[in-house]
Amino acid sequence: MRDLTKTVIHPEVSHDGFSSLSVPTARASTILFRDAEEYATRGQRGLDGYSYGLHGTPTSRTLEAQLTDLEGGVRTVLVPSGQAAITVIMLTVLMPGDTVLIPDNVYPPVTGFCANYLAPRGINFRVYDPMAGEQISDLFDATTKLVWVESPGSTTMEVQDIPAISKAAKARGILVGCDNTWATPLLFKPLENGADFSMHALSKYAGGHSDLLMGSITVSDLDLRRRLRDTMRMIGLGVSPDDVTLTLRGLETMGVRLAHVGKVSIEFAERLAQMPGVGTVLHPALPSCPGHDIWKRDYSGASGLFSVVLPVSGEPLLAGALAKLKTFAIGSSFGGTRSLIAPMSVKSFRTIAAAQNESTILRISVGLEDPQDLWADLAAFFEAMLPA
Numbered sequence: 450m451r452d453l454t455k456t457v458i459h460p461e462v463s464h465d466g467f468s469s470l471s472v473p474t475a476r477a478s479t480i481l482f483r484d485a486e487e488y489a490t491r492g493q494r495g496l497d498g499y500s501y502g503l504h505g506t507p508t509s510r511t512l513e514a515q516l517t518d519l520e521g522g523v524r525t526v527l528v529p530s531g532q533a534a535i536t537v538i539m540l541t542v543l544m545p546g547d548t549v550l551i552p553d554n555v556y557p558p559v560t561g562f563c564a565n566y567l568a569p570r571g572i573n574f575r576v577y578d579p580m581a582g583e584q585i586s587d588l589f590d591a592t593t594k595l596v597w598v599e600s601p602g603s604t605t606m607e608v609q610d611i612p613a614i615s616k617a618a619k620a621r622g623i624l625v626g627c628d629n630t631w632a633t634p635l636l637f638k639p640l641e642n643g644a645d646f647s648m649h650a651l652s653k654y655a656g657g658h659s660d661l662l663m664g665s666i667t668v669s670d671l672d673l674r675r676r677l678r679d680t681m682r683m684i685g686l687g688v689s690p691d692d693v694t695l696t697l698r699g700l701e702t703m704g705v706r707l708a709h710v711g712k713v714s715i716e717f718a719e720r721l722a723q724m725p726g727v728g729t730v731l732h733p734a735l736p737s738c739p740g741h742d743i744w745k746r747d748y749s750g751a752s753g754l755f756s757v758v759l760p761v762s763g764e765p766l767l768a769g770a771l772a773k774l775k776t777f778a779i780g781s782s783f784g785g786t787r788s789l790i791a792p793m794s795v796k797s798f799r800t801i802a803a804a805q806n807e808s809t810i811l812r813i814s815v816g817l818e819d820p821q822d823l824w825a826d827l828a829a830f831f832e833a834m835l836p837a
């Protein structure tokens with residue numbers, strides 16, 4: 450071989466005696482085949498085979514298998530973001546003329562996708578009260594193909610009765626997709642509670658360090674997996690093995706991180722609820738949170754994200770109070786090591802009236818800093834929010 454050839458063909462080295470706890474990062478666009486026969490039949494390799502890097506490498510298969518096991522499903526697919534996981538499910542099951550039901554408190558970009566992408570293409574959506582439970586069936590008609598649930602819901606934290614909604618949907622042959630990002634499969638298992646799709650923004654607790662974007666969809670039906678594959682291939686969606694490696698690493702510590710932030714978030718929510726002038730605290734672990742009883746029944750714990758409805762009188766004081774924060778950072782997203790605060794206004798996203806929709810809602814994501822530093826920050830913040 451001449452030098453130029455030697456620069457592009459890597460030598461084979463022994464793997465004998467090498468064993469590591471980490472999952473190798475398998476990067477690939479091209480997949481090689483041993484002979485003409487293997488190449489010609491590559492299309493028959495099935496859901497778990499390898500044919501092109503976009504459709505998976507051993508690294509992504511490892512994370513998929515790990516999530517499948519945690520969710521109690523049969524297969525998982527990975528997509529570039531949590532939002533992509535939601536849109537891929539909707540694009541897979543909805544045809545022109547069909548209707549999807551979305552809760553009023555859904556992650557706002559989902560409403561945007563339904564209104565600005567699906568609706569112009571003849572796929573309808575209807576918004577429902579997240580506390581509807583089995584009454585959701587009042588909204589079903591012949592065009593209803595998918596009920597989307599998100600529990601607890603974005604910002605206002607209502608916990609949905611997913612078993613009741615799923616039972617009503619199943620009776621009419623309607624599929625249910627669940628955004629399980631808040632709980633992760635460690636605190637709630639949507640497929641065991643009747644959902645057909647369990648979806649996660651791995652960007653949050655699984656990634657765990659605010660530095661990657663990825664989504665997952667787990668199903669308990671192989672045919673749904675095949676339909677998801679077809680959508681993803683046609684659109685051309687895949688994930689980077691490097692990001693998968695980061696997610697595999699994040700997943701290893703998710704359990705201890707979640708246990709810690711869950712405990713601290715409940716503690717903070719209970720203390721804030723006792724403090725004068727704080728407003729309404731929205732945390733599934735508090736009896737005042739809509740769906741608290743459902744949370745107690747269906748969830749094995751809390752994660753680190755909760756909200757506080759700020760008193761309207763405090764609005765002019767908000768910017769000054771936020772400036773007092775030393776440990777909390779201001780930003781959206783959640784699930785990383787740093788604690789975050791984000792003042793949210795949900796009114797423009799909501800159609801079902803509730804007084805709290807008029808107010809600013811402070812979304813608090815507890816991270817891994819010392820809880821005493823975090824509490825000092827919250828105390829200073831709410832002190833600054835009190836009218837003089």
Ligand SMILES: *Cc1c(COP(=O)(O)O)cnc(C)c1O
Binds near residue numbers: 631782
């Ligand atoms: C963040 C989030 C998403 C979207 O995830 P990205 O990876 O940021 O696209 C979807 N649903 C919920 C509940 C989220 O919090």
